[in-house]
Amino acid sequence: MNENIDAFLDAWPSIQEGIVVTLQLTAGGALLAFVLALALGLAARAHNIVIRGSARAFIEFFRGTSLLVQLFWLFYVVPLFGYLIDPVLCGILALGLNYGAYGAEVVRGAINSVPQSQWEAATALDFSHWQRLRRVVFPQAWAEMIPPLTNLLIQLLKGTALASYILLQDLTFEIDQLRQTTGNTLFAFGVGLVIYFVIGYVLTLVMNALEVRAKNRLGTGPSLREIFSLAPTDPRGLEAAKQ
Numbered sequence: 001m002n003e004n005i006d007a008f009l010d011a012w013p014s015i016q017e018g019i020v021v022t023l024q025l026t027a028g029g030a031l032l033a034f035v036l037a038l039a040l041g042l043a044a045r046a047h048n049i050v051i052r053g054s055a056r057a058f059i060e061f062f063r064g065t066s067l068l069v070q071l072f073w074l075f076y077v078v079p080l081f082g083y084l085i086d087p088v089l090c091g092i093l094a095l096g097l098n099y100g101a102y103g104a105e106v107v108r109g110a111i112n113s114v115p116q117s118q119w120e121a122a123t124a125l126d127f128s129h130w131q132r133l134r135r136v137v138f139p140q141a142w143a144e145m146i147p148p149l150t151n152l153l154i155q156l157l158k159g160t161a162l163a164s165y166i167l168l169q170d171l172t173f174e175i176d177q178l179r180q181t182t183g184n185t186l187f188a189f190g191v192g193l194v195i196y197f198v199i200g201y202v203l204t205l206v207m208n209a210l211e212v213r214a215k216n217r218l219g220t221g222p223s224l225r226e227i228f229s230l231a232p233t234d235p236r237g238l239e240a241a242k243q
Contacts, residue, residue, distance in 0.1 A: 007182045018174035025091045025160040030153055032096025033103050041107025062101035068162055070094045075166040091163045099156045110145035143214040150207040154200050
C-alpha cells in the first residue's frame with residue numbers, strides 16, 4: 001500500500017496537469033454547448049421552415065452520431081482536407097457540438113413549457129418578440145432548464161475522458177499512467193473515481209446555486225441566504241430547509 005501512495009505522490013504533478021486539461025475541455029465544451037443550445041433551441045421554434053428545418057437537421061445529426069466518431073472526424077479526418085485542429089480545440093468542438101445538440105432540446109422544451117398566457121401578457125404590454133422572450137419568457141424557462149442542463153454538464157465532464165484518443169494527456173490518461181506504474185488497477189482508477197466525483201459535485205453545487213437564484217428572482221423559491229440561514233425569515237426558505 002505504501003508503494004501505491006508513493007507512486008501517487010510522484011504522479012500527482014502530472015495528475016494535476018491532467019485535471020487542468022479536463023477542466024479546459026469541460027469549460028470550453030460547456031460554453032460552446034450552451035451557446036449552440038440557445039441558438040438551436042430558438043431556431044427549432046422558428047416559423048420559417050428553412051431555419052427550423054436546418055436546426056432540426058443539425059440537432060438530429062449530432063444527437064444521432066457517436067461523440068467518439070465525431071471526435072475522430074475532427075482530429076483525424078478534417079486534417080486530410082488541409083485543416084489541422086489543435087487537440088484541445090478539437091475536443092472542445094466535439095463536446096460542444098454533441099452536447100449542444102442535446103441542450104437545444106432542453107432549451108426548446110423549457111421555452112415551450114412557459115404558459116401561453118405569459119406570451120399574451122407580454123404582447124398586451126406592447127413588447128417586441130425579443131423583448132417578450134428576454135424579459136418574460138426566458139427567465140421562467142431558464143429556471144426550468146437548469147436541472148437538465150446540469151445533467152448534461154456532468155455527462156460532458158465524463159465525456160472528456162475520450163480526449164486521450166486524440167493524444168491529450170487529460171485526467172483519464174494520467175490515471176492510466178498511474179495504473180501502469182503501480183500495476184494496481186483498483187487503486188489507480190479508484191483515485192480517478194474520487195477526482196471525477198469531486199469535480200462533478202462542485203459543478204453540481206454551482207448549478208444548484210444558479211437554480212436557486214433563478215427561482216428566487218421569479219419569486220418561486222428562497223434565496224441562497226435564506227437556505228443557508230439557521231433561522232430563515234421567509235416561510236419559503238424554512239420550507240426549503242426542511243426539504
